[in-house]
Amino acid sequence: MSPRLSSTLLRWYRQHGRDLPWRQTRDPYRILVSEIMLQQTQVSRVMIFYKRWLTQFPTWESLAEATNGQVIMVWSGLGYNRRSLVLRDIAKHIIAHGVPSTPEAWEKIKGVGPYTAAAICAFALHQRTLPIDTNIRRVLGRVLFGIPYPTLKMDKKIVQSADFVLPKRGAFYDVPQALFDLATSTCTKVPACASCPLKAICKSAPRFLSGHVRIPKIMIKKAKESRHRNKPYPDRIYRGKILKFVREHPETFLKTIGPMIDPHFDLSLDQAWIKAMIVRLQKEGLIALKHHRLFLPT
Numbered sequence: 094m095s096p097r098l099s100s101t102l103l104r105w106y107r108q109h110g111r112d113l114p115w116r117q118t119r120d121p122y123r124i125l126v127s128e129i130m131l132q133q134t135q136v137s138r139v140m141i142f143y144k145r146w147l148t149q150f151p152t153w154e155s156l157a158e159a160t161n162g163q164v165i166m167v168w169s170g171l172g173y174n175r176r177s178l179v180l181r182d183i184a185k186h187i188i189a190h191g192v193p194s195t196p197e198a199w200e201k202i203k204g205v206g207p208y209t210a211a212a213i214c215a216f217a218l219h220q221r222t223l224p225i226d227t228n229i230r231r232v233l234g235r236v237l238f239g240i241p242y243p244t245l246k247m248d249k250k251i252v253q254s255a256d257f258v259l260p261k262r263g264a265f266y267d268v269p270q271a272l273f274d275l276a277t278s279t280c281t282k283v284p285a286c287a288s289c290p291l292k293a294i295c296k297s298a299p300r301f302l303s304g305h306v307r308i309p310k311i312m313i314k315k316a317k318e319s320r321h322r323n324k325p326y327p328d329r330i331y332r333g334k335i336l337k338f339v340r341e342h343p344e345t346f347l348k349t350i351g352p353m354i355d356p357h358f359d360l361s362l363d364q365a366w367i368k369a370m371i372v373r374l375q376k377e378g379l380i381a382l383k384h385h386r387l388f389l390p391t
């Protein structure tokens with residue numbers, strides 16, 4: 094990125110960037126917590142749960158010692174509950190092996206992908222790494238390569254441009270944060286190029302401003318989720334309901350849970366489906382079954 098581009102972006106960020114709690118710290122633990130919570134969850138929701146989590150588990154040590162049941166309780170309401178166990182298992186790894194110092198070493202930990210590894214190294218360790226998520230892909234694909242709707246295929250090119258994108262000195266670690274905020278406020282699906290600080294240097298701006306871009310109806314094809322016969326929701330939602338019920342009513346009898354989570358439960362048609370979902374929750378470590386009763390695992 095030309096110095097003009099990074100300095101324009103950072104100047105805009107100083108004025109318009111969001112003041113988020115995980116941007117006030119360089120603690121790798123706190124940054125990892127925020128990154129895992131932000132996966133598939135909106136910032137406004139994460140803000141609430143982030144604070145609660147850090148009150149309960151303020152350090153790697155406190156989290157590493159927590160049981161499955163304890164982390165599932167504190168995660169309650171955030172969804173995609175597996176993430177709570179992933180986070181606890183990462184804490185266990187860190188306690189046993191120390192905090193990694195490179196993206197490559199972070200990526201060797203189960204549950205840490207390339208994006209999370211690069212984000213921790215950028216925000217906690219202030220390394221010149223560029224985490225690429227859907228937001229950063231969208232902005233850089235547009236600005237640098239003139240692709241209005243960049244796909245995953247662009248990531249290789251974007252990674253190769255990291256040395257160019259991140260200034261060599263100054264607050265280079267704020268560039269990804271600035272890109273996130275620009276992506277969510279201005280460079281959205283239908284971008285507001287007229288009010289964008291980068292419009293003079295963005296390769297896509299002329300096409301958007303002249304109205305010569307066809308806006309795709311669907312950006313990302315959602316993976317097909319499994320759904321039982323005529324149920325209105327995918328199984329994922331019912332698994333969440335089962336877990337919520339067990340959290341609130343420990344020692345529930347297995348055979349009574351069906352009608353509790355589904356008002357249209359039919360014993361002959363749905364009992365095997367419920368059992369299969371409970372087996373999956375057990376395998377994932379989210380639920381325990383003892384003497385036909387359901388509990389949170391200890």
Ligand code: SF4
Nearest residue numbers: 280284286289292295
């Ligand atoms: S000028 Fe338009 S397309 Fe380019 S970065 Fe700004 S909002 Fe996005």
